[in-house]
Amino acid sequence: MSAAARIVLSVAAIVVVALVAGLWIIRGPGPLAFADGPKIALADYHGASPTGVPASLAQASLVERGAYLAKAADCEACHTAAGGKSYTGGVGFKLPFGTLYSTNITPDRETGIGNYSDQDFLNAVHRGIRHDGARLYPAMPFASYTTMSDDDALAIKAYLFSLPPVHAPAPANTLTFPFNQRWAMMFWSALFNRDSRFEPDISKSPEWNRGAYLAEALAHCGECHTPRNLAFALDNRQKFAGAVTAGWRAFNITSDKATGVGAWRDDDLIAYLSSGHAAGHGTASGPMAEAVDHSFSQMASEDIRAIVAYLRSVPPVTSTDLPATLAPPAPASHKDGGAPNARGKMVFEGACVSCHGWTGESPVSPVATLTGALAVNDPAATNVAQIVISGTRRNTAADALSMPAFGNAYSDDEIAAVANYVTARFGAKGSKLTAQDVAELRKQVSQ
Amino acid sequence: MATTLTINGEQRSFDAPADMPLLWVLRDILGMTGTKFGCGIAQCGACTVHIDGKPVRSCVLPVGAVRDRAVTTIEGVGSTPTGAKIQKAWLDLEVIQCGYCQSGQIMSATALLAATPHADDSDIDAAMAGNICRCGTYVRIRAAIKQAASGRQA
Numbered sequence: 001m002s003a004a005a006r007i008v009l010s011v012a013a014i015v016v017v018a019l020v021a022g023l024w025i026i027r028g029p030g031p032l033a034f035a036d037g038p039k040i041a042l043a044d045y046h047g048a049s050p051t052g053v054p055a056s057l058a059q060a061s062l063v064e065r066g067a068y069l070a071k072a073a074d075c076e077a078c079h080t081a082a083g084g085k086s087y088t089g090g091v092g093f094k095l096p097f098g099t100l101y102s103t104n105i106t107p108d109r110e111t112g113i114g115n116y117s118d119q120d121f122l123n124a125v126h127r128g129i130r131h132d133g134a135r136l137y138p139a140m141p142f143a144s145y146t147t148m149s150d151d152d153a154l155a156i157k158a159y160l161f162s163l164p165p166v167h168a169p170a171p172a173n174t175l176t177f178p179f180n181q182r183w184a185m186m187f188w189s190a191l192f193n194r195d196s197r198f199e200p201d202i203s204k205s206p207e208w209n210r211g212a213y214l215a216e217a218l219a220h221c222g223e224c225h226t227p228r229n230l231a232f233a234l235d236n237r238q239k240f241a242g243a244v245t246a247g248w249r250a251f252n253i254t255s256d257k258a259t260g261v262g263a264w265r266d267d268d269l270i271a272y273l274s275s276g277h278a279a280g281h282g283t284a285s286g287p288m289a290e291a292v293d294h295s296f297s298q299m300a301s302e303d304i305r306a307i308v309a310y311l312r313s314v315p316p317v318t319s320t321d322l323p324a325t326l327a328p329p330a331p332a333s334h335k336d337g338g339a340p341n342a343r344g345k346m347v348f349e350g351a352c353v354s355c356h357g358w359t360g361e362s363p364v365s366p367v368a369t370l371t372g373a374l375a376v377n378d379p380a381a382t383n384v385a386q387i388v389i390s391g392t393r394r395n396t397a398a399d400a401l402s403m404p405a406f407g408n409a410y411s412d413d414e415i416a417a418v419a420n421y422v423t424a425r426f427g428a429k430g431s432k433l434t435a436q437d438v439a440e441l442r443k444q445v446s447q
Numbered sequence: 448m449a450t451t452l453t454i455n456g457e458q459r460s461f462d463a464p465a466d467m468p469l470l471w472v473l474r475d476i477l478g479m480t481g482t483k484f485g486c487g488i489a490q491c492g493a494c495t496v497h498i499d500g501k502p503v504r505s506c507v508l509p510v511g512a513v514r515d516r517a518v519t520t521i522e523g524v525g526s527t528p529t530g531a532k533i534q535k536a537w538l539d540l541e542v543i544q545c546g547y548c549q550s551g552q553i554m555s556a557t558a559l560l561a562a563t564p565h566a567d568d569s570d571i572d573a574a575m576a577g578n579i580c581r582c583g584t585y586v587r588i589r590a591a592i593k594q595a596a597s598g599r600q601a
Contacts, residue, residue, distance in 0.1 A: 334573035349576040354489055354504050358573070363501040365512040401509060404488035 026229055027191055029236045031144070031216050034315050037203025042149060045200040050209035051149040051217075054300035066159025069152050072218040072303070073145065074295035075160075077287070078102045082447060087160065088112075088168035093139050093246065093446045098175035100139050108165035121157040122150060128189050135185035138192070138232065144220035147198040147213070192233035204313075211310025214303055219295060224250035224287060241317035247444030248286040249382040251374045256316035258324040269308045274301070276394050279366055282373025285392035285403075286383065287446075321379060323428035329359040329371045330425050339430050344421025347414050351406065352422070360426040367394050367401045370426045381419040381431030385441050388415050412438040452513055454479075455523025465511025470494045472510050473520060481521040481550050485579075492578030495551040496520045502558040502574075521550035529561045529595075536595035544582035552578050556592050566596055 032039075042051065052058075053065045060068075070076070079102050081090035089103040107114040113121070116131050123129040128142040136142060145153070178184065189195075198217050200209045215221050224245040226234040240260075242252035254260040261269060268278040276284035276292035284292050296304065331337040334349065337358075355368045360376070362368035370376050375383035391405030406415070412435035419438075424430025451460045454477070461476045473479045473496070482505060485493030489504035496505045497519035524530035533556050536542075543549050552575070559566055559574035566574070571592055580588070 335569065346576070349573045351490060351577065353573070354492070354495075354502065354577045355507065357501075363498060364503050364508050367512075401512065402507065404490065409490075 023191060026231060027233070028229065030194055031147075031222055031226075031234070031236055031239065032199075032201070032212060033236060034239060035201045035204060035212070035313065037201040039199040039201050041199060042197060045202070045209075047200065047202075047206040047209065050198065050200055050206065050213040051152055054303055056300060062155055062158045063162045064159075066155035066157070066162075068298075069218065070156045070159050071295050071298045072214060073148070073156065074219065074291055075105065075156070076294045077290045078139075079105050085166050085168070087163060088166045089170050090168065091446055092171070094444055095175070095179075097179045098173065100137055100173050100175060101171045102139075103170040104166065104168040105160055106163050106166045106168070107161045108167050111167055111169045112165060113160065114165055116157070118154055118157065122153055125153045125156075127195055128185065128193060135182045135189065137182075137185060138188065141220045141223045143189075143193045143233070144216060144223055145218075146193055146195050147217035149197055149217075152217075188231065188233070192231065205309070207306045207309045208313060210303070211306035211308070214299075214307050215310050219291070219307065221253065225253050238317055240311075240314050242319055244382060246287060246446045247382070247441050248288075248386050249375075249378060249380070250288070251378075252317065252319045252322070253311060254314045254317045255312055256318050259319040259322040260316060261311060262316060266305075266308055269311065270301075270304050273304050273307065274299070277367050280369075280372040282370070282375060283367050283392075283394055285375075285387045286390070289392055289394065322374065323377055325428065326372055326374070326377050327426060327428045329361050332359055334358050338421060338425035341417060341421045341424065343414065344417035344419075344424075347410065347418040348421050348425075351409075352418065355403070365401050368403070370422070376423055377427040377429075379423065379427070379429040379431050381423045381433050382441065384422050384431070385415055385419045385433060385438055386445070388418060389438075389442060390445065407442065411435070412442075448511075450510060452510070452518055453515075454518045455520060455526075456517075463510050466509045468506050469496065469508045469510050469513060469518070470505040473505060479520055479522055483547055483550055485548065485551070490577075490579075491548070492551040492555060493548050495554040495578065497524070497554060497558060500558060500561060502555045504577075519554075521554060524554060524557055527557065527561070530557045532595040532598075533557045533560065533591070536591040540587050540591045540594065542584055542587040542591050544580075544584050548578060548580045548582075549584075552580065552584075552588055556588070556595070560592065560596055564596060566592060 053068045057065055057068055076086055078091055079087050079089050084090055087105050091102045093100045104112040106112040109115050120131045124136065125142060125148065126146045128136040128140060130136060198213050222234050222240060225240045225242060226236060227238045227241060227243040229235045240253045243250055252260040255262040257263045264281065268281055272278040272281060273296040276289055355362055355364045356370050357363050360370035389407035391403045393402040415438045416433040416435050419433050420431050448465055449462055451458055459477060461472060463472050463476060470482060470484060473482050482496055483493040484506060485491035487506050489507040494504055494506040495502050498513065499516045525534050533553055537553060555575055555578050563570050571589055
């Protein structure tokens with residue numbers, strides 16, 4: 001071989017190695033890579049099955065089991081538009097390059113999934129491939145659902161097929177080139193969808209494995225709580241470290257004590273997941289409130305406990321922008337506390353104080369207490385601004401409490417002012433939102 | 448759901464779903480119509496009552512969330528010393544025009560003076576900004592609060 005040929009070959013080899021290494025680095029570890037015990041195929045696992053339904057539903061019909069699993073997978077949250085019929089789709093996901101709409105998954109043959117065979121359904125849920133062979137965008141979390149067992153996916157299908165078919169065509173997506181090229185998702189899937197079912201870790205307890213299956217294959221927590229890489233795939237090096245999704249901040253749910261949920265008691269996590277509120281930790285709103293209402297609040301208590309056991313094991317990652325210690329209650333007098341912000345105070349005393357109080361500890365209900373919530377301690381004030389814009393409603397066992405939406409009542413400037421006032425008064429560090437920031441936040445919300 | 452609440456010092460029992468707003472219970476079940484419905488979303492103050500002495504908008508407060516806390520309404524507030532002072536000042540200065548918001552105004556003003564007997568203008572702003580009056584009686588409301596606070600004609 002000549003010297004020139006050797007150089008060309010060496011350079012080619014280096015390029016190939018660099019390319020593969022680059023892709024490998026971008027791809028990163030899988031969602032369960034942090035649990036480093038030996039993993040085996042489900043069929044070879046002898047502990048209590050981590051898949052399927054809780055014991056109370058063991059004898060239930062396929063459709064009933066599917067109904068439970070569909071709730072645990074929270075299909076409804078994305079496949080039901082506000083005011084629309086369940087599972088008929090039409091929710092718009094606003095992305096920087098256009099809007100993507102969820103589709104009808106009732107068994108309507110023309111506009112729904114009525115023509116799907118079992119294999120078609122598995123292809124969609126596990127591989128992101130439609131009945132007609134076209135690729136799904138990863139807004140459908142098939143890279144998470146791919147860990148779901150075939151039996152569970154087909155139970156969900158049986159449940160969906162038990163629903164009345166509704167004729168509801170999805171609105172056309174408005175994605176721009178090149179994002180409107182569905183076929184290109186083939187490369188995304190090849191790189192980022194592992195297309196493999198859940199493998200129990202035999203070094204962990206059956207409860208942990210059940211929790212891992214629920215959190216990864218069904219509840220798909222990481223789709224909002226794990227940051228994404230440049231290719232919009234989950235970066236599991238930062239697993240559950242928090243991210244902004246659809247204009248709301250999904251906070252750090254790693255075991256980090258200061259900025260994650262490491263310091264929460266089990267009972268707090270259980271209460272938060274099953275009711276959307278835990279004393280001293282604030283109240284779920286936005287997309288997490290939907291997840292609680294449609295999914296977690298309907299799950300068996302042993303399943304919620306399993307998810308908590310699993311969350312406890314996720315390695316800590318610190319959110320450096322969040323304070324290590326959350327702010328205590330604000331002073332009782334309106335004259336003390338916070339930063340000078342006349343406009344924010346004017347909005348607060350007119351619209352907010354009657355429920356939230358000057359201290360942040362609500363005279364109305366603990367559900368409306370601001371003290372201890374990460375949202376008011378987030379110096380970006382993302383969720384404070386969003387909840388002011390869109391309001392919220394909490395349904396708990398004992399009562400229901402709603403916050404009205406102020407998005408149409410106040411200008412972007414006023415919303416920015418009150419968010420800055422609230423974070424300065426009730427949080428560790430005040431935000432510096434501008435009217436422009438609020439306008440941007442309004443644009444990002446799915447609807 | 449059978450519920451018992453302490454309202455104006457009396458035990459009142461009734462059947463209501465836990466998520467029914469307290470205002471509905473007061474007006475429609477117990478017939479206590481002194482507390483008014485304004486906006487229904489805690490933005491006008493007409494429905495203000497006291498829960499353990501603190502002003503609360505009863506239109507958004509689920510009755511199930513009241514639990515064992517004491518409820519005071521416009522029907523009972525005159526029997527508290529501060530409530531009586533406020534009502535007298537309201538009459539002396541003829542604060543009321545159409546009157547619809549005034550139960551809520553009186554409840555908020557009473558809670559203010561009970562907590563801050565020497566309220567200044569900024570205290571009045573902070574406590575009363577959430578009570579809207581479409582007749583614009585704000586100037587007389589402020590004067591009446593000051594009179595009740597000082598015991599003198601403003």
